[in-house]
Amino acid sequence: MLWLALALAPPVSASTPAAFGDLLSQADALRSADPARFEVLLARLTERVHEATPAQRELLDYLKAYRLGYTGRFDLAIEAGTRLFETSSDPAIKVRAGGLVVSSRAVTREFVEGLVFLDKVLALVEQVDDAEVRHHAWAAAGVIHNQVGQYAQAVHYVELLQADGVQGRTRCFTGVLRLESLGFLDAAPEDPAEFQSVIDYCLSQGETMLANFGRVHLAAKLAADGQVPVAVSLLESRLGEIEATGYPRLLGEVHARLARLKLSLGWREAADAHALRAVANSSGIANTQVLVQAHEVLYENALARGDAAATLQHYRQYAEAERAWLDQVKARELAYQMARHESLQKSQTIELLNRQNDVLRLEQQVAAKTAEANRLLIGLLALLAASVFYWAYKVKRMQVSLRTMAQTDALTGVSNRHHFTQTAEALLEACRRGGADAGLVMLDLDHFKAINDQYGHAAGDWALRQVAEACQAACPPDGRVGRLGGEEFALLVVNQDLASVVGLARECRKRIASIDARGAGHAFALTASFGVAGSRSGGHDFDGLLARADDALYRAKREGRDRVCVHMPGSHADAPSPASR
Ligand SMILES: Nc1nc2c(ncn2[C@@H]2O[C@H](COP(=O)(O)OP(=O)(O)OP(=O)(O)O)[C@@H](O)[C@H]2O)c(=O)[nH]1
Incomplete structure (x- = not known):
């Protein structure tokens, strides 16, 4: 089968x-x-x-x-x-x-x-x-x-x-397999019609041999229901057909079943004959239940006959067959348990590997998330740093611009009076400490009111810018130019003797006098009066220096404007000094 x-x-x-x-x-x-x-x-x-x-x-x-x-x-x-x-x-x-x-x-x-x-x-x-x-x-x-x-x-x-x-052959075969398995489980179907439908289906598929296996199971069911003669006639009616197949397993099953059925009916000789046929057909098949059944029948018959030698012989064979059968049952059970154990081990190994894979996958996910979080954090920090730098830069620029605004004269771009004073004081102090000469030039535009009046304030502003520019251009790099107010400017010169400072004042006078107002669409001439004071005559104090330069300037105005006057010790309590152009 x-x-x-x-x-x-x-x-x-x-x-x-x-x-x-x-x-x-x-x-x-x-x-x-x-x-x-x-x-x-x-x-x-x-x-x-x-x-x-x-x-x-x-x-x-x-x-x-x-x-x-x-x-x-x-x-x-x-x-x-x-x-x-x-x-x-x-x-x-x-x-x-x-x-x-x-x-x-x-x-x-x-x-x-x-x-x-x-x-x-x-x-x-x-x-x-x-x-x-x-x-x-x-x-x-x-x-x-x-x-x-x-x-x-x-x-x-x-x-x-x-x-x-x-459907088809598989349905027939598995139907018979089910009847056999249920028989072993002592759970055969109650209704013989269920057996018959399997047999009929197999016959409809041309599966005669399988149909006869089905009949063996039906015979067992009928016998269990007490219908032994019906079971016997069922199998005997098909015996010729079954013999013709020559299939030892089926033959063994049928004869063993008939042997047991006929013994229960008291037909001892017939039972013996079937048992012997069952044994003959099972010779090539080890450890089968058929042999157990057949030898049991032979043994019971020998016992009933009182044939001690045969009884002993059949009993031995019966016991041997039963032991072999039981050994096989145990071996099969062991095989099944081993297979299950192996499968379980494999599935546990697979499960373990799957778990390990899950852990690895989770670790990778965590690492990826951490990397992503780190990237995000770095990005945020970079953004924060950039905005801090940006705002620090903006604030700094604003401070610089405010400071510049606070220090610069808006019209001319030179230092305003306050900033000029501060810077000049610092530079003078440095000169004083270094024992260096310094000088201050003060200048005031001549008749500037008239320019304003005649050409307008815009022209006056233009003139003031030109004057500042001319002074800046003439001033040495370590000097300073400042607007003291109105049309009055000053230049502080360090590390130079009085003659050089006077030279610088003259240079400025020349530059101012050469400003061409036609560039602004006007036709006025610009001149300025200059007062010069040096540190050697009165010290490095800014206020003193300024007062002395102012004094000389006043004198330049008085003496006719457009000239440079140097403060001489003695004028304004100091002696007057010569004016020069
Ligand atoms: N356009 C313009 N004029 C100014 C500015 N500041 C002061 N002034 C003008 O400068 C003129 C100064 O006039 P005064 O003090 O009389 O002096 P001056 O006309 O130059 O005469 P002297 O100094 O004696 O030669 C005034 O008319 C002021 O209005 C300014 O920023 N822009």
């Missing part, structure tokens, strides 16, 4: 127009129904393998692996199926190849490997669109669980198949 499960593997449609694809589809479709034709097609396909697309080549590989299993070379089928499972990227091919491996492992009783592989196959099932391929995986799961005595699990997979609307 096991290898029949492999035959359930569904055909997969090979969608290529080429003849190769058609042949491949044919081979796939009839691989279990017509093994001889399948062999022929497989040989032809192998010759023309160069025509195959990669997908077709994989399908051909699968069919070859299937053929290995079909012809009993399970180790090779497992090897080929495993290779295909590992290399293919097509979930449908993977599931088919994996199903083949699982079913073959069930046949070779490598249950641990089969169950572990089954987990890999089942993990792919949801990716498969083809329902038949999916059914194949579930059917393989049902078979191997039935084989390891996990009947509830087997029933679970069968019911999955039924809920998914399984």
